[in-house]
Amino acid sequence: MSIPPATDGLPLQSAQCPLCGGANACGMVRSGGAEEPCWCEQETFSPALLARLPEARRGRACVCLRCVKSQ
Structure with a gap:
């Protein structure tokens, strides 16, 4: 299952993982x-x-x- 993108037009909030706070390496x-x-x-x-x-x-x-790998 993938995470669906936000569709309300608001920008991505962070380059930090919402679970651990570490860098998420998000390309977007x-x-x-x-x-x-x-x-x-x-x-x-x-x-x-x-x-x-x-x-x-x-x-x-x-x-x-x-x-993701520790899920």
């Missing part, structure tokens, strides 16, 4: 938009991991690879 944050695809588009996120995300951060900040 680095490029300032959708010009650079993000590594997370190729990952699978478990429903349990997605449930841990604060509602306000869903679709706005990538979970870091460390948190």
